[in-house]
Amino acid sequence: MTHPITPPPELVQRLLARFHTGDTLEATWAMAAQWGADQELEACVGWLGRIGYFDSAHDLRAARRPKPPTLKEQALKTLQRLSKDGFPCNYQEDSDWDTIRRALEALPE
Numbered sequence: 001m002t003h004p005i006t007p008p009p010e011l012v013q014r015l016l017a018r019f020h021t022g023d024t025l026e027a028t029w030a031m032a033a034q035w036g037a038d039q040e041l042e043a044c045v046g047w048l049g050r051i052g053y054f055d056s057a058h059d060l061r062a063a064r065r066p067k068p069p070t071l072k073e074q075a076l077k078t079l080q081r082l083s084k085d086g087f088p089c090n091y092q093e094d095s096d097w098d099t100i101r102r103a104l105e106a107l108p109e
Helices: 009-020 025-050 054-064 071-084 096-106
Strands: none
Touching: 009 025, 025 054, 071 096
16 A cells, blocks of 8 residues: 655745755755655654654664764763874873863763
8 A cells, every 4th residue: 555745835836946946956856855855754753652662763773863972972972083093182191182081071962
């Protein structure tokens, strides 16, 4: 059984307006495709929830639409990469890299 995904008239108008105000055809198509993919994902998530697979539904959404890393996560990853090079800012027992790392880890997300 198929379930057609038809964009609502408001979305069609918004896409046309974006295209006519300077968005490229590719950007307009990408936005339409993203909308369709989001509709399909939500249908799958809803179906999993209805048959009792609530954790799987949550996991599916998280896997298919991961959140971008926070600025804190990006900074920690960058710091980890830089500190692997083995060039700390100073040679004290507690390096500058460790001080920066601890400060970043203490920040809320």
